[in-house]
Amino acid sequence: MNIETNFFKRLNDWVNGEADRLFPELHETDAPKPPEPVATIGPLPNKDVLFLTSYQAVALIVVIGMVSILLYTVYKLPLFGVADNPAVNEVVERYVEKGLEETGAVNVVAGMILDYRAFDTLGESSVLLLAITSVMMLLLKDEKNTDPDEELIEAHEAVIEDHNRDMILQTMTIILMPAIMLYGIYVILNGHLSPGGGFSGGAILGAGLILFASGFGHNRVKKFFNMKTFRTLTTIALLGYGVLKTYSFLLGANHLPTGIPLGTPGAIFSSGLIFVLDICVGLIVACTMYGFFSVFSRGEI
Amino acid sequence: MLPYYYNIPAVSILLCMISGISIPLLSSGRRAYRLTLFVSATVTLLSALLMYKVIPLNEYFTYMMGHFPAPWGNELSAGPLEAMMGFIFGLVMFLSLLGGSMTLFHDILPGKQKFYFTMMNMLMAALLAMTYTNDLFTGYVFIEISTIAACAIVVARDTPKTIGSTIRYLAISLLGSGLFLIGVVLLYCITGHLLMPNIQTQVLRLVSTGLYTVPLTVVAGLLFVGIAIKSALFPFGAWLPMAHGGATTTSSAVLSGLVLKGYIVMLIKIFYRVFTIDVIRDLNVTNIMFACGLAGMIYGSIEAFREEHIKRMLAHSSMAQIGYIFMGIGLDVNLGVAAAFLQIMVHAFVKPLLFLCAGRLSEVYDHEKSSYRLRGSAHKDWVAGIGFTIGAMSMVGIPLLGGFAAKFYLVTSAMMNPAKLWPALITLMISAVMNALYYMPEVIAIWTRCELCTPNPVESNLGFDLISAPLLASGVIFLGLNGYTMIQVIQRGLALL
Numbered sequence: 001m002n003i004e005t006n007f008f009k010r011l012n013d014w015v016n017g018e019a020d021r022l023f024p025e026l027h028e029t030d031a032p033k034p035p036e037p038v039a040t041i042g043p044l045p046n047k048d049v050l051f052l053t054s055y056q057a058v059a060l061i062v063v064i065g066m067v068s069i070l071l072y073t074v075y076k077l078p079l080f081g082v083a084d085n086p087a088v089n090e091v092v093e094r095y096v097e098k099g100l101e102e103t104g105a106v107n108v109v110a111g112m113i114l115d116y117r118a119f120d121t122l123g124e125s126s127v128l129l130l131a132i133t134s135v136m137m138l139l140l141k142d143e144k145n146t147d148p149d150e151e152l153i154e155a156h157e158a159v160i161e162d163h164n165r166d167m168i169l170q171t172m173t174i175i176l177m178p179a180i181m182l183y184g185i186y187v188i189l190n191g192h193l194s195p196g197g198g199f200s201g202g203a204i205l206g207a208g209l210i211l212f213a214s215g216f217g218h219n220r221v222k223k224f225f226n227m228k229t230f231r232t233l234t235t236i237a238l239l240g241y242g243v244l245k246t247y248s249f250l251l252g253a254n255h256l257p258t259g260i261p262l263g264t265p266g267a268i269f270s271s272g273l274i275f276v277l278d279i280c281v282g283l284i285v286a287c288t289m290y291g292f293f294s295v296f297s298r299g300e301i
Numbered sequence: 302m303l304p305y306y307y308n309i310p311a312v313s314i315l316l317c318m319i320s321g322i323s324i325p326l327l328s329s330g331r332r333a334y335r336l337t338l339f340v341s342a343t344v345t346l347l348s349a350l351l352m353y354k355v356i357p358l359n360e361y362f363t364y365m366m367g368h369f370p371a372p373w374g375n376e377l378s379a380g381p382l383e384a385m386m387g388f389i390f391g392l393v394m395f396l397s398l399l400g401g402s403m404t405l406f407h408d409i410l411p412g413k414q415k416f417y418f419t420m421m422n423m424l425m426a427a428l429l430a431m432t433y434t435n436d437l438f439t440g441y442v443f444i445e446i447s448t449i450a451a452c453a454i455v456v457a458r459d460t461p462k463t464i465g466s467t468i469r470y471l472a473i474s475l476l477g478s479g480l481f482l483i484g485v486v487l488l489y490c491i492t493g494h495l496l497m498p499n500i501q502t503q504v505l506r507l508v509s510t511g512l513y514t515v516p517l518t519v520v521a522g523l524l525f526v527g528i529a530i531k532s533a534l535f536p537f538g539a540w541l542p543m544a545h546g547g548a549t550t551t552s553s554a555v556l557s558g559l560v561l562k563g564y565i566v567m568l569i570k571i572f573y574r575v576f577t578i579d580v581i582r583d584l585n586v587t588n589i590m591f592a593c594g595l596a597g598m599i600y601g602s603i604e605a606f607r608e609e610h611i612k613r614m615l616a617h618s619s620m621a622q623i624g625y626i627f628m629g630i631g632l633d634v635n636l637g638v639a640a641a642f643l644q645i646m647v648h649a650f651v652k653p654l655l656f657l658c659a660g661r662l663s664e665v666y667d668h669e670k671s672s673y674r675l676r677g678s679a680h681k682d683w684v685a686g687i688g689f690t691i692g693a694m695s696m697v698g699i700p701l702l703g704g705f706a707a708k709f710y711l712v713t714s715a716m717m718n719p720a721k722l723w724p725a726l727i728t729l730m731i732s733a734v735m736n737a738l739y740y741m742p743e744v745i746a747i748w749t750r751c752e753l754c755t756p757n758p759v760e761s762n763l764g765f766d767l768i769s770a771p772l773l774a775s776g777v778i779f780l781g782l783n784g785y786t787m788i789q790v791i792q793r794g795l796a797l798l
Contacts, residue, residue: 011742069519070483070519072515073487073515073516073519076513076515076516077487077490077491077513077516078490078491078513085493086490086491086492086493086503087489087490087493088493089493089494090372091372091373091493091494092493094373095373102369115367115368115369116367116369116373116374117374117375117438118366118367118375119366119367119374119375119439120375120436120438120439120442122318123430123439123442123443123445123446124442126318126321126322126423126426126446127442127445127446127449129322129419130419130420130423130446130449130450130453131449133416133419133420133453134416134420134449134452134453134456136413136416137413137416137417137420137453137456137457137459138456138459138464140412140413142410142412142413142459143410144410144459145459231325231326234325235322235323235325235326238322239319239322239323242315242318242319242322243319245367246315246319248367248368249311249315249366249367250308250311250312252365252366252367252368252369253303253307253308253311253364253365253366253367254302254303254308255302255303258368
């Protein structure tokens with residue numbers, strides 16, 4: 001097969017569809033290809049060595065340049081904590097001075113993220129859902145990413161593992177687990193009263209679940225937390241957040257009262273929606289954390 | 302009470318988010334697909350209503366998200382431009398889903414289709430929120446959502462190639478969002494605000510007093526580079542061809558047609574509402590955009606010319622088209638930005654049309670992607686053939702089609718800036734010729750009868766044949782015929798930003 005080198009002849013071949021004469025190797029389809037022979041490891045060709053060296057050199061220059069620009073910029077920024085810092089303005093003033101009165105939350109941060117700027121937080125919680133969904137899209141076991149031999153080996157290993165659990169880990173888990181779970185719930189429920197809230201409390205709960213799974217195996221966790229529980233909890237929590245806040249956004253924007261009482265500041269049932277939203281966020285974070293651990297380690301929940 | 306249509310931006314965004322969240326509760330991928338179609342159709346209709354209300358009055362309004370006014374609470378803002386973009390995003394999303402549905406259900410495993418539609422809904426929400434937001438941090442949050450969702454819809458096909466290209470896409474895309482976030486944080490440090498109009502007041506004060514010049518310049522650079530990476534401007538666009546070329550047809554159409562545009566619309570909004578376009582020009586950002594745009598036009602065209610894989614060719618051509626958009630913004634005249642906006646709209650119709658048609662044509666020969674081997678495929682699926690031909694002709698810039706109108710106004714605006722006239726004209730000329738050189742042989746090839754080829758029986762897809770392809774093509778023709786009116790509307794819209 002002779003391959004044309006003349007530009008106009010190649011163009012002519014293209015128009016006439018003489019693909020084989022142009023690029024015999026380029027016949028791409030979705031059909032499965034025969035496996036390529038395993039590449040043997042040898043010295044890189046000179047061209048590649050040159051490319052890699054110059055690539056590293058250029059990357060180094062770009063990184064150093066970027067770091068110096070950013071450092072110089074930070075040096076030129078207004079000083080932190082001084083009175084004429086531009087960030088000390090009416091925005092912060094109202095958050096600090098009127099936050100309690102307007103949101104009912106003793107913890108100003110909770111008031112800011114779950115009431116003043118609740119739309120951003122709805123976005124951030126969705127990011128967690130999206131992250132776990134993409135990981136599940138890729139790693140959940142399906143016909144493409146599993147093969148029977150591997151399954152067999154994994155099942156075998158699981159049996160061995162079940163019979164050889166680490167006693168120290170198990171004992172410590174039994175002692176720590178109730179305290180961790182209780183503390184997580186405490187941090188979530190007190191989100192509007194003290195530092196903490198849904199994000200930190202959820203992370204604690206998730207860590208507790210992961211500890212339990214490492215000590216006693218996934219099958220024990222599956223008895224009370226399986227795919228169905230995971231899906232129901234995350235969906236209902238995020239849906240609850242979305243629906244409640246949609247109600248509050250739309251009424252608020254149209255200057256209508258929502259009819260949600262703020263309660264007595266400092267009481268556990270206070271600060272209106274913030275209390276409920278904290279629980280929603282906590283559930284999402286806990287489920288997502290455990291979800292990542294489980295999907296990455298076993299390809300299922 | 303507010304006029305009822307003020308609620309449309311917030312309702313559209315929240316509708317997409319809530320449907321995206323609730324999809325895991327549905328029983329099958331098909332149902333999720335129908336829900337997604339319904340949501341995008343609803344968003345289209347709502348945005349059409351918003352357009353009908355705000356364009357004649359030339360009205361611009363802000364919308365408080367919740368009980369607290371900005372700068373304490375979040376805020377959306379909308380006017381003619383935002384409404385038009387919302388309409389195009391909704392419509393093109395609907396048509397891409399409808400037109401690519403068969404390939405989509407073929408490419409993605411049944412167990413994972415629901416996840417895909419969650420991503421599509423969230424992507425739609427993110428695009429709308431990036432367009433409507435009046436708050437820089439909200440913008441960043443939705444950039445994050447669109448990053449994850451965009452990577453996920455590429456990887457949904459789950460082949461070794463798409464996984465590789467997604468990892469690359471994810472890494473580069475995160476670099477972009479990271480730079481954008483650093484920019485937003487630095488800007489907050491020197492202005493004390495996240496709300497666009499308030500930052501603008503502070504920025505103008507800083508410029509007039511000469512305070513914090515270095516951070517301000519760096520911020521403008523960071524925001525620009527962050528978005529340039531995400532919208533694949535040369536030299537930051539190396540991730541695009543593999544990611545867009547390897548994904549399933551609907552994903553490619555949505556990524557090339559909409560996702561890249563969402564970021565650019567947000568950048569234009571930031572330029573006008575945060576920095577003001579004069580400050581941006583003084584900081585020389587537009588000159589860099591102009592240079593990168595020109596280089597991208599040439600580079601994208603050359604790469605597309607060398608490419609044999611039809612979808613990767615279309616993806617390379619997207620890089621060139623993004624170059625046109627940035628060149629328009631970089632021309633330093635207001636008409637240039639309007640022409641860039643027109644180009645955004647035209648490309649939002651043309652590229653999905655081309656991707657969908659190319660997908661259909663390659664089905665004729667058993668998912669064959671090599672350009673050369675598609676010979677005669679248009680005779681087996683003439684709707685896709687005609688659609689591809691119209692799209693290609695618009696890309697080349699044949700009069701009466703959208704691509705011509707956009708290029709015409711780009712040249713007109715180049716005339717207004719003598720300093721940039723010749724580089725712009727020469728590059729436009731080279732790029733247009735290159736476009737013809739890689740699109741026309743393809744068109745000729747698909748219409749040339751092939752006696753020896755063995756086509757598959759084509760399954761008809763009524764959604765594509767009757768709705769997607771005709772509507773996308775008529776969108777291209779509509780923009781081509783009404784270029785002048787569109788430019789007028791866009792210019793009035795830009796003046797309100």
